[in-house]
Amino acid sequence: MLKLNNYIDGTLKTPHSGTYLDNIHPATGKVYSLIADSTEEDIHQAVRAAQTAFPSWSGLSLKERHNYLLRISQLIASKSKALAKAESKDNGKPLWLAEQVDIPRAVDNFEFFATSILHFSSESHQMPGRAINYTLRKPLGVVGCISPWNLPLYLFSWKIAPALAAGNTVVAKPSEITPMTAYLLAEICIEAELPPGVLNIVFGSGLKAGDPLVRHPDVKAISFTGGTATGRHIAQVAAPMFKKLSLELGGKNPNIIFEDCDYDRMLKVTLRSSFANQGQICLCGSRIFIERPIYERFKRDFVEQTASMMVGDPNDPNVHLGAIVSEQHLEKILSYIELAREEGGRILTGGKRVYPAGELKGGYYLRPTIIEGLDYHCRTNQEEIFGPVVTITPFDTEAEVLAMANSTPYGLSATIWTNDLARAHRLAEDIESGIVWINSWLLRDLRTPFGGTKQSGVGREGGMEVLRFFTEPKNVCVAY
Ligand code: TXE
Numbered sequence: 001m002l003k004l005n006n007y008i009d010g011t012l013k014t015p016h017s018g019t020y021l022d023n024i025h026p027a028t029g030k031v032y033s034l035i036a037d038s039t040e041e042d043i044h045q046a047v048r049a050a051q052t053a054f055p056s057w058s059g060l061s062l063k064e065r066h067n068y069l070l071r072i073s074q075l076i077a078s079k080s081k082a083l084a085k086a087e088s089k090d091n092g093k094p095l096w097l098a099e100q101v102d103i104p105r106a107v108d109n110f111e112f113f114a115t116s117i118l119h120f121s122s123e124s125h126q127m128p129g130r131a132i133n134y135t136l137r138k139p140l141g142v143v144g145c146i147s148p149w150n151l152p153l154y155l156f157s158w159k160i161a162p163a164l165a166a167g168n169t170v171v172a173k174p175s176e177i178t179p180m181t182a183y184l185l186a187e188i189c190i191e192a193e194l195p196p197g198v199l200n201i202v203f204g205s206g207l208k209a210g211d212p213l214v215r216h217p218d219v220k221a222i223s224f225t226g227g228t229a230t231g232r233h234i235a236q237v238a239a240p241m242f243k244k245l246s247l248e249l250g251g252k253n254p255n256i257i258f259e260d261c262d263y264d265r266m267l268k269v270t271l272r273s274s275f276a277n278q279g280q281i282c283l284c285g286s287r288i289f290i291e292r293p294i295y296e297r298f299k300r301d302f303v304e305q306t307a308s309m310m311v312g313d314p315n316d317p318n319v320h321l322g323a324i325v326s327e328q329h330l331e332k333i334l335s336y337i338e339l340a341r342e343e344g345g346r347i348l349t350g351g352k353r354v355y356p357a358g359e360l361k362g363g364y365y366l367r368p369t370i371i372e373g374l375d376y377h378c379r380t381n382q383e384e385i386f387g388p389v390v391t392i393t394p395f396d397t398e399a400e401v402l403a404m405a406n407s408t409p410y411g412l413s414a415t416i417w418t419n420d421l422a423r424a425h426r427l428a429e430d431i432e433s434g435i436v437w438i439n440s441w442l443l444r445d446l447r448t449p450f451g452g453t454k455q456s457g458v459g460r461e462g463g464m465e466v467l468r469f470f471t472e473p474k475n476v477c478v479a480y
Contacts, residue, residue, distance in 0.1 A: 002033040004179050004203055006042055007186030009049035010196025016041035021176060021205065026092030026323040027314050029362030035179050038204035040212040043171065046200035047218050050142040050169035053197030058139045058167035062117055069114035069165055071192045072185075076157075077107045079188070083181055087152060088314045090180040092323030092364065093277055095315050102154045106181075109157040112446045113467075117165035120467050131479040137471040139167030140220040140244065144213045146173050146206075146234075148226040149325050150280040150386075153181035158461065159223045160199060166470040171200045171219065173210050175226075177326055179203050206230065214238055221470065224248065225282075228384070228410075228455050235458070246459035246469050248282070248451055250384040251412030254405035255285030255441075256427070259293045261417035262439065267301055273415060273441040275309065275368045278321050279388035280329075282456075283413045283435070283442060287381055288392045289401050295394040299348070299372065302392070306368050307349045312356045321388060324364040333387035337369060340380040345371040345391070376404040384410065398423060406432045411453035415441050434460070 003020060005012040020034035036042070057065075076083060083106070084098035093102070122135040145159035156174050163170050174182035186201050202209050214222055214237050221244035224234050228249040238245050255273060257266055273285040290298045314322035324330040330353070337351050350369030355361050368388040374380055381391055395401040405414060413435040418424050428436040434452040437443060444450075450462035459469060 001031075004033060004035045004183040006036050006038055006046070006203055007183075007189065007199070007201040008042070008046045009052075009200070010190065010194075012186065013042075013045075015039070015204070016045075023090070023179060024326065025089055026325055027089070027363045028359055029327065029364065032089070033180065035176060036203040038202045038209040040208075042202050042204070043209060043212040043216060046171045046202050047142055047216050049197035049200055050171050051218060053195060054139075054141055054169045057164075057169055057195060057198045060167075065165060065167065066114045066118055068192065068194055069110050069161060072188055072194070073107050073110035073114060075188045075192055076103065076110065076185075079184070080104070080107065083153065083184055086180045086184055087178075088322070090178045091149065091152060092314060092325055094319050094322045096317055097277060097322075102151060105151075106153040106157040108446065109154070109161045113161035113165040116162075116447075116463070116467065120166075120464065122473070131477055133475050133477045136474040136476060137468070138474065140470060140472055141168060142171060142219050143168045143221040143223065143470065144171050144173070144216070144219045146210050146213065146222065146224045146226065147175060149175035149177040150277060150282070152178040153185065155225050156182055156185070159225070162461075162466040163223065163470050164199060166467050168221075168470055169198050169200075171202060171213055173202050173204070173213055176203065176205050211237070215241075217241065220244065222246070223461075223469070231457065244469065246451075246461060246466075247457045248461065249412075249455060249457040250386070250410060251282045251284075251452065251456050252287060252382065252384050252408040252410040253283060253285045253413045253415070253433070254431070255288045255415045256401055256405060256417065257288065257290045257294070257298065258416075258418035258420065258423070259291045260419045262419065263294070265439070266417040267298070267305070269441050270302065270417075271305055271309070274390045275306070275321060275388045276442075278324055278366070279368070279390075280325060280386055281442075282386075285413075285415050285441065286385060286390050287376070287405075287408075288390055289395050289404060290392060292394045292396055295392075299392060303348045303370055306370055309368055311354050311365050311367055313360055321365075321368060324366055324387060327364055329387070330364040330366060333366060333385055333389060336380060336383070336385045336387070337371075337389060340371045340374060340389075340391075343374055343378045343380055345374045345380060347371055348392075350388070376407055382408050398427065402427060402430055406430075409455040412456035413437065413452075
């Protein structure tokens, strides 16, 4: 069985522990590869390699770093079919989704940051007649990148590419649940002849491999995407060490639908924003608020179209939802559906596990689920479920829906459907979230600041924001 070994100092290395974790194929529930069960020793080795590589990597010209990253982007593009297959197999997502979204986005991430570093600039502040201040922006040194399982290569590369572009060397840990495309990226880096130690990829669990990375005194910054509870733990460890921290955490995003919206477009996009990637995107709109005059119409159409969605074999081009990422996560989602029932919710469609025939019968499939009749304060409407489960709730006034939208501890993204321009702008300003989509969802321009407020995170990724995160500003004041 294939063993995924660590990529440290330019080569693939077995873990110090000599042990491996099972990597499960969610579509069948069977083990199909083994992952290095890395520990503190492997992290130490990776950090040392990254430290050694730092002076020469940070000393390269911008154009030279640009060339390496562009080469990686091109290699990902040239292997996109195999990478999409691997991503779908590892995560359970439909193959067409990995082909259309995950892998093209990984190509774009490397290309975007390869290019944006050429355009990155710092400020100068003049004191007329007296002095000029200018800001130097230097790379931090060795940085740690920790990523989750929902968009594996997409989010892994979203961190690694800017960190490297800015001149840092990296120790990265992908999720132990979906390590495969990170392993394939290691092979690509070897093929691209990325200098040894510039990027190191260490596999393993959060506790045994992630935690020592966060605690390592020579790691200057941590960029993390994952659950809010993990983010809180990482902040508790890293903040007293004065590390720079970027935390992209969970969401419980409102999708607000007004009567005056473009109904057909809204319905089509709402199906996606509810159930894309089996609802396992931190930006999914899991709380849907509908203006009362169109509530019944929306409910009928939305339930009908959701009930006709196909769930099953991720390789089937007609399938809408593939498998949930793991058995443990499926159990968590099912427990929330049970909770919704206990809280008085009515399951309008879904709510059940699906058992396809043949080889797939042991896979983790769940019907997309719509729940109504819940108070917006209840746990189902307050806690992140992170699966194909949404609630629908009618509202009467703008003030009422704003209060409901802002009622959770999260603040990642929001979607508003209306053709009233003034209302759209007004709500966009008052909604407590880092990202607001008006009449769209997941329309992404990589130059924009990306991140959440409240318990959805700290800091922003994307564009120049992330290049600022991965560099240290230094003011130089020259008197004349
Ligand atoms: O995340 P974890 P999981 C949410 C979602 C989901 C929940 C748990 O609600 O149900 O998080 O998912 C590493 N020190 N999101 O279990 O545990 C871990 O190995 C250092 C939202 O995947 O937070 C993995 O690489 N690292 C999210 C990464 O952290 C640690 C996307 C994420 O794992 C660690 C995914 C530790 N102590 C889940 N413990 C989003 N916002 O996109 C774990 N890790």
